[in-house]
Amino acid sequence: MSARLQVRNLRVAYDRNLAVSIEHLTVEPGTLAAVIGANGAGKSTLINAIANWSRAAPRLSGEILIDDRAVAGKPADLLARRGVVLVPEGRGVFMGLTVEENLRAGLSAVNAGGKTYSLADIYTLFPRLRERGTTPGGSLSGGERQMLAIGRALRMAPRLLLLDEPSIGLAPRLVSLLLETIRALVDGGLTVFLVEQNVHAAMAVADSLYLLERGRVVASGSVAAMRDDPRIIEAYLGARDG
């Protein structure tokens, strides 16, 4: 089977500063790949580049293939409709729209390529959201907002779900609950590319790992193979210290 996502020779620069330079990166269908690394390693820059989305205006070059089709340079809204759905770090939902409006707002094409999640499916997955259906996004707690961000992304039938630091700012118990939910979705067939600063939490759920340092992949492989890698131990300890 061909890879869901392939990245080749990707370079992303802000002004003249090269932020990310990736020779090769692959995500197989139905797996959870996680990118770990310290603050400023380029994790967000990388995941945003795959969705061709940014709040800044970086320059991109290189190849990005989704199911063997080149998508580099395609507008972010088109990629989203085709099932390459990004949940960005921080503000991922609309504060002025209610929970249900957020869940209904997305547009996706028939060929988005992933499993279609109905409103009822999302409410089954995150019962808390059903209770908060008419609440504006701005009045939700951090955890509820993250559930909503993931829920609205699932509504778009993602063939590749890109999650940028979903655990940021959440209580530890909520972090594992959220990541376990994501793991369950992957076991159900979803493909996820996850950026996570919490290395321990990422290793608990991911199938494969990429360790990023200063915009470059310095180690990669299956979680089992990476667990004893000294560079991972170092990064993990670094993350705990920071």
Next chain:
Amino acid sequence: MNVAQQLVNGIIIGHAYALVAVGWTLLLGAARLVNFGHGQIYMVSAFIAWWVMSTTGLPYALAVPLAILASAALGAIMQRLFLRLTLSQDLVNLMIATLGFGQILEGAAGLAFGPKPETFTSPLQAIIFTLGPVWFTAQDTLTVGATILVFLGLYLVLDRTRFGAAVRMVAEDPPLVALYGIQISHVYISIFAFEGAAVAFAAVLIAPRTPILTSMGFEQVVMTFVVVVLGGIGSVGGSYIAGLLLGLFTTFFSALVSPAYTTASIFALLIAFMVLRPGKLAASGNFAR
């Protein structure tokens, strides 16, 4: 002074101000954009309606939708022309570009229609209702009723529909809109087309009250600016109330003080408001409410 009659006049003029401003309200509230060619679109719409009626002999009722369609197209063309300024939220350049576009429209209208005032009339102006000491025309009734319907319709569309949600999304966080699979330029074009159509609708209802001139655009954009600022920048309900109050204010000011100083007094009011309540000038994400 016939107070009751002035009150009625004020309400009618107030609704006219609000209707002229409704497109700008959405434009500024949703897209954080300005269109200083707004007044010239008003003027062009009135002239299109006049031209259609005088050259083809079509009735007023058919000239109205034609003028609205033409101005909606004009709005969409403006959006296309200034798309880059729109997407980068470059307000200063957009202000200058739309102001320039308005001047081009005014010059072209001057060439096409000539400098003398023209009149175009609605058959409803001849129908006069008298209620005790007050009178008003069927055209006035239509203007007030249509304004209420347009504001109510806009509120409902923004609050209840998916398209309205898309407009509110654009207002809140333009970059995030793309991640919901929505092409933001389509939303902007719809907003600009609405702005053009709404000001055209206002023009065909209101312009028959007085002779039309190709130079009449400026006053309209000025009044719209005052209504939108007093209404809380982009608040739909706020603009309606601001338009109504401004209508009552100008009517009573003209009657009690002098019509000559009305415009000056409106600006005094605007400046006082901007100095005293600057916090209110910041548009909020909840403009639809």
